[in-house]
Structures are given as C-alpha cells and as structure tokens.
Amino acid sequence: MTTEKTQDIDIERASTSNYPPITAIDPTPSSSRTQVNEQPSASEKERDIQPQPQPQTQAQIPIDGEDDIPEGGYGWVIVGCLIAINATTWGINTTYGVYSSYYLSNNYFDGGSTLNYAWVGGLSVATCLLCGPLANALSRWLGFRITMLFGVAGIVLGQCMAGICKNFGEFLFCQGILFGMGLGLTLVPSQPLLAHWFKKRLALATGIATSGSGLGGLILSNTTRLAIDNIDVKWALIINGLISLVCLVPAVLLLKGRHKAVGARQAPLELKWVIHPGFIWVWSWAAFTMMAYFIALYSLASFATSGLHLPQSQGAALQSILAAGQMIGRPLWGYFLDTGGRINLTIICYIICGLSTLAIWLPAKSFGVLIFYALVQGMTGGTIWSVSAPLVARVVGVRDLASALSIYWLILVVPALVGQPIAIALLDYSEKSLGRQGAEAYYISIGLCGGMAIGATFLLVGAKRWIQGDWKVFKRT
Template sequence: MSSSTLRPESEENKDRSTDMERGSASDYPPPSRSGNEGSREKTTQPQGEEGSAQPPKDGDEDDIPDGGYGWVIVGCLIAMNAVTWGINTTYGVFSSYYLSNNYFEGGSTLKYAWVGGLSVATCLLCGPLANAISRWLGFRTTMMFGTAFVVLGQCMAGLCRTYGEFLFCQGILFGTGLGFTLVPSQPLLAHWFKRRLALAQGIATSGSGLGGLILSNTTRLIIDRINVKWALIINGIISLVCLVPAIILLKGRHKAIGARQAPLELKWLWHPGFLWVWLWAAFTMMAYFIALYSLASFATSGLNLSQTQGAALQSILSAGQMIGRPIWGYFLDTGGRINLTMICYIICGISSLAIWLPAKSFGVLIFFALVQGMTGGTIWSAATPVVAKVVGVKDLASALSIFWLILVIPALVGQPIAIALLDYSVSHLGRSGAEAYYISIGFCGGMALFAAGLLYGAKRWLQGSWKVLQRT
C-alpha cells in the first residue's frame, strides 16, 4: 500500500470530485446488449468501504451499498425539496393575490408568468456554475450559498414595492438559490443506490409535492390573516430552518465511485444516447409548466369555479406528485427506467387530451389534477436514474449539468406560450370560457406524447434494437 493511500483526508475533500479528465466525443462506449445499469464498462477490481484498509478503486460502481446511510440522504432531500420546489409551487397563490389586488403597478398575467418561469430557468442555468463551485469548495459550501439566496430571495420579495424589484428577488435571486441548493444534490443518491435508485429518487422528490400541499394552504392562511409581506418572510424562515440541518447531514461518495464534476462538457449535446434524453426533457418541461400553472386558471376563468376550488385543484395536484413519484420510482426500477418513463408520459399526454380538454365540472378536474400530479412532474424524479442509465454514475454529474442547462429555455417559455395561445384564442378566434383554453391544453398533451416518443431513441441506443417489450 502506498503512502498516499494512508494520507488522511477531510470529509469535505472526500466529497469533492478527484477525476479531472475530460472525455472526447469519440469516447462513447458501444451500446450494451445486456441491459445492465449505468456504465457500459464494468470494473472487476474489488472495492471496500471508504476508510477501510483497502480503499475502493476510482470508477468502481460495483460496491454501491443500495441503502444504508443512503436512506438518511433520502430524508434530507425530502426536506430540501419541500422548502425549495414546494415553496416555488406557492408562487401560484402569490401571483393570484398580486393580480386580484393590483399589488405591483403595471403587473399583468403575462408578467407574473415570466417571474415564475424565470425562477426555474435561473435555477437550471446555474447548473454548470454550481458544479464548478462544488468542485472547488465542496458541495456543502455551495449548497449553503444556495440556502442564503433562497432565504434572501423570499424575504426581500416581501419588502419589494415595484415589479422590477420583485422580478429580481423572486425570479433571479430565489432562482439562483434553487440552483445552488438543488443541482449539487441531484447526483448524491446515485452514490448510495443502484438497483433501487429510481425508487429512492422518487421518494426524495415527493418532498416537493408534500411541501406544495402544506405550504400552499399555510401561505393562503398567512396572507388572509396577516399580509403577503409576512407570508414571504415566514416561508423564507421555514426554508432556513429545514435546509441547514439537511445539508449538514448530506454525505457523498464521490471518491469511492470516481465521480466526475466537469461543469460544462458540450459533448453530451450530441451523445448518441443522451441526445434523446435531453430532447425528451425539453418537451416534457414545457408540458409540465403549462399544466401546473394553467389548471387553476382554467377552473376559475374557463369554468367559472370559485377561487377556493381553483386552490383546491392546486393542492390535489401537489398531493398527486407526493403519491406518484415514489410509485413511478418503484415501477422504473422493476420494469425498466426508459420503458416506464415512456409509459408515464403517454398516460400524461392522453389524460390532458381525454380528461382535461373536455372537462366541464369540478369533479372531472379533481381526477385530472390527481393524474397530472402523478405523471406530469415525473421528470424531476426520473431525470437522475434515466441519465445514469444512459451515461453511467461516474459521468452523471457532468451530464446532468448539461441536462439542466438545456431545460432553461423550455422552463422559461412554457407558461408564456400557454398564455400567448390563450390570448390568440380570445382575440383572433373569438373563443371564450373553456374553449379559449383548448389550444393550450392540446399543445400540452401533444408535447407530452411527443416527448415519450423521443425517449424511444434512447431505448433503441441502449438495447441495440427496436424491440418494444425488451426491459430497458
């Protein structure tokens, strides 16, 4: 054993990526015919636990524990998702209040839609930068910076008096906090889970549904009982209380699996398998945000239901996310990650066209909200296991960096496109009520179905054939 093997390292240094190599576009391994998870090239060297007398070899994925402390990581990510994406879901409650009370002078439905999209787009845009800082300072330090931005963004939004100030705080500052907090955490579960990765990811991301379900109702209560300023400040304090201990408890196994954190490797844009994955994600993201932000509006403006019923639909959608993501995680692990993700979005697209489009009652919308919640946001839980399936765990962080970057524009323009189609239906086609939403709903369902078809390209690349029923 060499002396370098015995040299003690801090835990933070262990968490940093040690593999500085850059792969060229010609380094892609051939598609696997065996259906094995992750990386195509398997190592045969034995691997021990971190800190043992015989440390694991870099790049060996065979000793992933598939549990253990990984379940603590799952719990931490549930809490983090609840007070980041869950709180982001409450933006619909705030924007409804702003519009109803003309809170910011010159505010409009389209302007507020841009704020919601900008926060998500900024989050995704931070992917490469968050990876670069994680490589330099460690993932915990990067996530603590993100926590500060999340808290400041919400608290300062409560103090804003103009739309421009609000756009910066809620859209850019809060969005940067989301990116610095969530992007470094995405690959961590793949360090602890292999066979049950999709299930663990599904349970972890169900926290966003839990947070959305609870915080949407508490936010409405605080606005009614106190005011909108304190609703934002209190949500910021809740984020601080939950994020700090969760980040402290997080632990990675970067060195054990030889994980790389190259912040911006453009080769993934034309990787023959990953190309189909990011195309799927781009169309899925637009469909997701159209449904997420249009359902309550369709209920209140299209069917003349009450604001209370519209808010209830948003809560049911969040409940669907909380229930559906672990269920789909289990299915992805047992039936094949690519196969079941395709089925999920086929169901999502069909439900939009067959349930939402002809809906005329609150009861039908309740059913659709539940189905949409269980399927539409599956991209957030499926992204890590699907990408790991295609590129392997070692390159997961680098590929996800590009993955999130690609989704910036779809996340930013999804809801504004829906509003533009709605305006076109009203002003040019003379439609009103529920009929004014038909083009947006059709566009939403069509994109989900098209995205499912695109993912078949990744399935074909992985299995080396066009067989539909092969487990992939």
Template sequence: MIRRRLQFNIGVRAFNLTCLIHGRVDPMSEITLRDRGSLPINEPKTDDVVFEPQSQLQPDVRGEVNGGDGGEKVEDDLTPEGGYGWVIVGCLIAMNAGTWGVNTTYGVYSAYYLQNNHFSGGTTLGYAWVGGLSVACALLCGPLANFLSRMFGFRITMLLGAACIVLGQCMAGICKSFWTFLVCQGIVFGVGLGLTLVPSQPLLAHWFHTRLALAQGIATSGSGLGGLVLANTTRLCLEKINVKWALIINGLISCVLLVPSIVLLRGRHKAMGVRQAPLELKWLWHRGFVWVWLWGALCLMAYFVALYSLASYATDALGLPQTQGAALQSILAAGQMIGRPIWGYFLDTGGRLNLTIICYFLCGISTLCIWLPARSFGVLVFYALVQGMTGGTIWSAATPVVARVVGVKDLASALSIFWLSLVIPALVGQPIAIALLDYSRSHLGRSGAVAYYIPVGFCGGASVGCAMLLYGAKVWLQGNWKVFRRT
C-alpha cells in the same frame, strides 16, 4: 521401500508448499526431485486458491478499510444499496419541500397578485415570466454549481443556495414594484434553487444502484408534500395576514428545512470515481443523450403549463372561487407526493426508460381526454391527481434515466448539461401558453373554457411528444427497435 518413498514425497510437497507461502520457491528443487524419481508436482493454475500474507488493511462491517494504525479510512467502491443512503433520502425530502414545494405555491400567489393588482406594472404575461424565470435561473446554474462544488465542496455550495432562497422570498415580501419583485422572486430565488438542486441530484446514485429510481422517487415526493402543506398555509396567510408576511414566513420555513438537511448530507465521490466537470458540451450531441435532453425540454414545458394554468382555468374559465383553485393546486401536489415513489418503484422493476415513456403517454392522454373537456370541479380534481402523479416525474426520473444512458461516473457532468438544456423550455413554457390563450381570445373570438383549447392541447401534445422522443434513447441503448425489452 514403498512406505519410505511415500514419506519422502509427502515431505517434499510440504517443503514446497512452505516455500510457496513464504515466497522462497527454489526453481531447481522440482528438477532435482524429479531426477531422483519423485512424483511430478502440478503447476499452479490461475483459478487455484493462492495463499498470500495477511494484509494490514482489513475491511470492517461498515464497508470501510481501516489502516493498521487505525488512522486513514478509505470507502468501499461498492454501492451500499441503502445504509446512510436512507438518511440522504430523508434530507432530500425536507430539501425538496423547502425548495420546489415552496415554488409550487407561486400559482397561489400569482392568482392573488392578478386579482388584487398587488405590484404596480404587473400583467398576466409578466407574472407568467416570473414563474418561468425562477426555474430557468435554477437550471442555468448547473455549470456554476459544479464549479463551486469542485472548488469548495457541495455542502458550501448548497448552503449558499439556501441563503439565496431565503433572501429571495423575504426580499420579495417587501418589494413595491413588479420589477424589484421580478429580481427577487425570479432571479435571486431561482439561483438559490439551482445551487441546491444541481449538487444534490447525483448524491443518491452514490448510495443506490438497483433501487436508485425508488430512492429518487421517495426523495422528490418532498416537493409534493411541501406543495400540499404550503399551498394551504400560503392561502390562509394571504387571507388572514398579508402578502409580505406570507412570503417571509415561507422563507423562514425554507431556512428551517434546508440548513440541517444540507449539514447531514454525505457523498461518496472518491469511492465512485465521479467527475465534477462544469461544462462538457459534448453531451448535447451524444447519440444517446440527445434524446434524453429533448425529452426533458418538451416534458418540462408541458409540466409548467399544467402547474401554473390549472388553477387559473378553474377560476377564470369556469368561474370557480379562489378556494377551489387553491384546492386543485393542493391536490396536484398530493398527486406528486403519491406518484413519484410509485413510479420510482416501477422504474426499477420494469426498466427506467420503459416506464418513463409509459408515464408521459398517460400524462398526455389524460390531459387531452380529461382536462380538455372538463367543465366541473370534480373532473378537475381527478385530473389534478393524475397530473400530479405523472407530469412531474421528470424530477425523480431524470437522475436514473441519465445514469442509465451515460453511467454514474459521468452523471454529474451530464446532468449539468441536461439542466442547462432545459433553461429555455422552462422559461418559455408558461408564456407560450398565455400567448396561445390571448390569440384564442383576441383572434378567434373564443371565451370561457373553449379559449383554453389551444394551450391545453399544446400541453397534452408536448407530453405525448416527449415520450416518443425518449424512445430514441431506448433504441440507442438496445441497438434495436424492440418495444417490450426491459431498458
């Protein structure tokens, strides 16, 4: 009797399991069986394993989902943490070398223009405006670049930017007056920078999360690599050929680096659910983001003062030859190439905001304690290396820091406002330094290295101040004032 009852209960459980699998459970079966004296059947729990019919969509090893007909492919919504992302890193290295690396050489050109009075109507302050104008135009293109990317795709937008970069440099080579040079080098070249910079910045966040700052640091080291190589080749072209062909050659180098890299770029916009809002002014008064763009405004002014003034300090204040001024520009670029991947690694391990704050404290203190009293080429070499490793960290830290504050989905929209908010600081940074230098000479009667005390002090103070401002974003994220908490 016991044996027959046990066989009956096993048969009932097997029948109900079969019905559950095929979706045909009879609600009366359990009651009927209980009335017959069978053992109770447990109700399914939310954490029980539920068997479902096999889906027609199966994930493949590449993180894609292939339909049963082998047609449509839908990207996985998980960040790959590498994969094709490393190809994106390589492309961005080449692009940064052909854009910001070329822009770094303006310090070499500027010293040559002033020494040889190359363009009629050019002045020290005028050439300072050209360098700032190109970066200001690049940053001003943020909403335009987002709009074009949403309409035509980021690749078409970036190819248009590459065309402007090449044309701006080549046309600057054939200019005769300062004002035509201002349009070509300052506006056309600057717009090209913006149309390539803005759409490319969020792409690495589609492929990396925990190693985003490291990947961004490696990618932005391309600007240091380009500056290191091109600062020396530009100086040789100016000495051996002329300005016209130096600018045209750099334009062709940009073309060779940019076009293949842009073609190889890929994004994961649908998988990440990102938005391409051209202009969302709400970020300007966002309680956490406001500290980020204020940080960017101050550190960008300090960055351009150091980038464009260090070589002229060596040649003008200390009387060193032009070759040593160009060498300092190369060493500064080498510092960028070394420092940005290192800081990227530290940002991922020690906290993105924490290490960015430390970086700019070091940048400001080194400016005040090394550059300010420097009276020899050797001391300037050491400072150029430190400045290169710290001063331009904004270009590699901006995307990870903004992503940490607003999230990846709103990254493109927030970055657009971030770059837009830096237009005026980028435009006026170097002219402010020149105005302070002129004031020191004309009103205070200072000369030589002493005349640079005020602009160098402004540079160091701005670096320390921007670090203090970024601490406000750290406090907003944490909800407290703890200094050593990882953020």
C-alpha cells in the same frame, strides 16, 4: 478532527483527472491458461477462431465503483434530507401561484400583468437550471455543502426581500433571479448524491426524495393562503423564508457523498454531452416534457376559475390535489421504474399523462372531473423531476452523472422559461383573434400540453435503442 475534515473535502472535490481510462482486463490467471504441453480442445479452438462480440454501446461498459454501491445504509438518511430540501425549495416554489393570484387581484405592483407574473415564475425555474455549471464549478472548488449553503442564503433572502419590494422590477429580481439562483445552487449539487448510495433501487429512492416537493406544495400552498388572508402578503413571504432556513440548513449539513468511491466527476461545462448519441434523446425528451409540465401546472387553476367560472377556493384546491398526486406518484413510479425498466416505464408514464390531458382535461366541464385530472396529472406530469437523474445515470453511468446533469439542466432553461408564457399567448390568441371565450379559449394550450407529453415519449425510444442495440420494444431497459 482535522484529518476527517480534510478527507471529507477531498472526497467532495474528487475529479476524473485522477482516474485512468477504463480498460478491459482478462480475469483468467496466467497459471490457468493452456500450458505448452497441452493441446487445446476442439471447442477451445473454435472459440478462439470466432471473433469476440464487441460492446454495442458505451452504456454497456462497466463503470469503476458502481459495483461498490451499498444500496441503502446512510443513503436512507440522504433520502430524508432530500425530502426536506425538496419540500422547502420546489414546494416553496409552488406557492408562487398563490402569491401571483393575490398580486393580480389586488393590483399589488405597478406594471404587473398576467403575462409579467408568468415570466417571473418561469424566470425563477430558468435561473435555477442555468446555475448547473456554476454549481458544479463551486462544488469542485468549495465542496458541495458550502455551495448548497450559498444556495440556502439565496432562497431565504429572495423570499424575505420579495416581501418588502415596492415595485415590480425589485420583485422580479428577488423572486425571479435571487430566489432562482438559490434554488440552483441548492438543488443541482444534491441531484447526483443518491446515485452514490443506490443503483438497483435508485429510481425508487429518487421518487421518495422528490415526493418532498409534493408534500411541501400541499402544506405550504394552504398555509401561505392562510397567512395572506390573516396576516399580510409581506409576512407570508418572510415566514416561508424562515421555514426554508430552519429546514434546509440541517438537511444540507447531514448530506454525504461518495464521490471518490464511485469515481464521480463534476466537470462544470462539458458540451460533448449535447451530441452524445444516447444522451441527446434524453434531453430532447425532457425539453418537450418540461414545457408540457409547466403549462399544466400553471394553467389548471386558471382554467377552473376563468374558463369554468368556479370559485377561487376550488382553483386553489386543484393545486393542492395536484401536489398530493406528486407526493403519491413519484415514489410509485420510482418503484415501477426499478422493476420494469427506467426508460420503458417513463414512456408509459408520459403516454398516460398526455392521454389524460386530451381525454379528461380538454372536455372537462365540472369540478369533479378536474379533481380526477389533477390527481392523474400530479402522479404523472411532474415525474420528470424524479426520473431525470435515474434516466441520465442509465445512459451515461454514475461516474459522469453530475457532468451530464449540468448540461441537462442548462438545456432545459429555455423550455422552463417559455412554457407558461406560450400557453398565455395562445390563450390571448384564442380570445382576441378566434373570439373564443370560457373553457374553449384554453383548448389550444391544452392540446399543445397533451400533444407534447405524448410526442416526446417517441424520443425516448431512441435512447432505448442506443442502450439495447436493437429495436425490441418490450425489452427491459
């Protein structure tokens, strides 16, 4: 047993310092080469004279270990574990909209306002993303499981302590920082694991795994509202914290990585990825897409209740439908990405997302139209969470995936933090400076949301060009 544990820790701590540079090897044995007495043929002479084409991009260089990926096996257990993890992390995080609505309606904390509560929601996500380098450093030192268990402690304590907070400052720390750190330490080490088990079906496996957030949001948003209405907001938070504990601990313990087999690295902070000629397009796309995602996620229910004066129950129903759309859309797009090309289909996905925002949400006047939009938005807008690891792996390879993702999440801190506050600031500007009321007050925010989703897709064309080495639009990438 001691030997097995030691091997497991060694695998988790694997680093590139033990791996030699990748070099091209001539696969032709010396015995099969042209002998001294033999004269090369004309075709051989011509071939030798002609310069050999050089690889056009770094993405085309084969990576050690990538050909030894099992395409499943225990990987499907990893998928099941990640469904549970996403359901009780991001799924739990979506319940914040239910809590904030209650806080605002009942003036629960002194100093709480719509903008302040929006900052708390953004802060938890920003703190999560900010933990990327820390999570990678701890994973190298302690192993990814222990790091993730520290994260589980933060998630559970953040929710339970938020239930007993007496003022807004305490609540800001518990819900925004402690809970956010728990999310980061739990989610960041788990992101690269599927790439150890899947290559051709990586996007599908990731889509299925991240659909857990939609499943968790769909179930927990409704149970949280029932708990608040029938028990108390304090106990609703404590109950959700205990649900997280029961689901996360066994899921984390069942996770396995193949770090040594694929030569995976976990360098905590390699700034070279910021200016990597292929990766720069991916993180730029993600920054704009992230802001669009949070504007839609947190503004749709408010638009229904404040803009169209629909009842709170219908606003909550829209959040549930959006979560259901995520549960359906992420595996679906994962399948499409694996069959039609990860970058190609991501571009199509977000063109649909942006056009539906401008053509359906912007002119919406009824609950029925908003139901249709919530479903489409759920199926497309949140796809960034499921395509991030496959896209980054497509550009930098499995070996550098964890290191590149660390910088990727770090870059997305600011977009995640400011997306919803920007939407609220634009809403206030429309109401106070432009004199717009009702649905019209939301038009600028909705237009920004749709415009960023569409505009960001053009940035992915740069990543496509870097991988292909040409501008062929319909080439599978």
